[in-house]
Amino acid sequence: MVDSGMSDLTSLIDRGGIVMVPLFILSVISLALIIERIWFWVLMGGRGNMRRLEKINAALREGDKEAVINLTRRDGSPYGEVAQALTNQGASDAVALEAVERQRPRLDRSMVALSTIITAAPLLGILGTVMGIIQSFRLLGDQTTLTDPSDVAGGIAAALLTTALGLIVALFTLFPYMIFRGWASQTIGRLEMIIAAAQQGISHDDTSAKKGNET
Numbered sequence: 001m002v003d004s005g006m007s008d009l010t011s012l013i014d015r016g017g018i019v020m021v022p023l024f025i026l027s028v029i030s031l032a033l034i035i036e037r038i039w040f041w042v043l044m045g046g047r048g049n050m051r052r053l054e055k056i057n058a059a060l061r062e063g064d065k066e067a068v069i070n071l072t073r074r075d076g077s078p079y080g081e082v083a084q085a086l087t088n089q090g091a092s093d094a095v096a097l098e099a100v101e102r103q104r105p106r107l108d109r110s111m112v113a114l115s116t117i118i119t120a121a122p123l124l125g126i127l128g129t130v131m132g133i134i135q136s137f138r139l140l141g142d143q144t145t146l147t148d149p150s151d152v153a154g155g156i157a158a159a160l161l162t163t164a165l166g167l168i169v170a171l172f173t174l175f176p177y178m179i180f181r182g183w184a185s186q187t188i189g190r191l192e193m194i195i196a197a198a199q200q201g202i203s204h205d206d207t208s209a210k211k212g213n214e215t
Contacts, residue, residue, distance in 0.1 A: 019162045023124055023128075023165045023166055024165075026121055027165075030117050030173045034114075036110065045183070049079065056068060056071050056079065056080070056194065056197075060201045062201055064201075065087050068083055069087060078103035079190065081099070081102070082096075082099045082103060083194055083198070086198040091198035091199045096198075107188070108184060111177070111180065111184075114176070117169065119170075122167055122170050124166050125163040125164070126166065128159065128161075133156055136156050
């Protein structure tokens with residue numbers, strides 16, 4: 001079974017040319033990155049995390065720092081870490097911005113690589129096709145080696161394999177990429193809700209405490 005798969009792969013590379021190799025490599029990298037991102041977002045969007053997020057927002061609105069600390073003590077998600085930062089350092093705009101930006105690399109991880117694959121795969125496919133067509137026309141121009149004109153058509157058809165594979169890799173990567181971007185935007189929105197809740201509850205309590213001390 002493995003030998004058959006390897007022979008099929010070798011046959012495709014022989015038919016499509018050397019450009020098929022980086023296209024296969026890009027497809028493997030894309031699959032690995034997509035699986036990693038799906039695992040991350042499934043853990044992020046679990047029901048337990050969503051319920052904890054609701055409790056964190058409620059505690060922040062009420063200014064209950066102790067409850068927030070208890071809820072986020074073992075929470076390594078971006079929601080928990082941002083809530084901890086706002087609770088420990090205050091809910092000022094500067095602290096909120098720093099806390100969100102600290103989480104952004106986790107949300108955008110691998111997005112540049114996926115975007116590059118979406119762009120590069122079709123270009124590699126076109127490059128392979130152009131190289132194949134050049135070889136076919138070179139064969140057509142050399143009448144001494146050309147015995148059957150249908151060989152030229154077969155060569156062009158084989159060259160188009162790289163374009164087809166490049167488009168398949170790009171489309172296979174594009175849809176998860178757009179979904180991940182949407183989930184990242186949703187997460188940023190939820191982090192902004194945490195900030196708003198903290199500024200409503202914790203900042204108000206801190207302001208009231210300062211006024212009480214001044215009097």
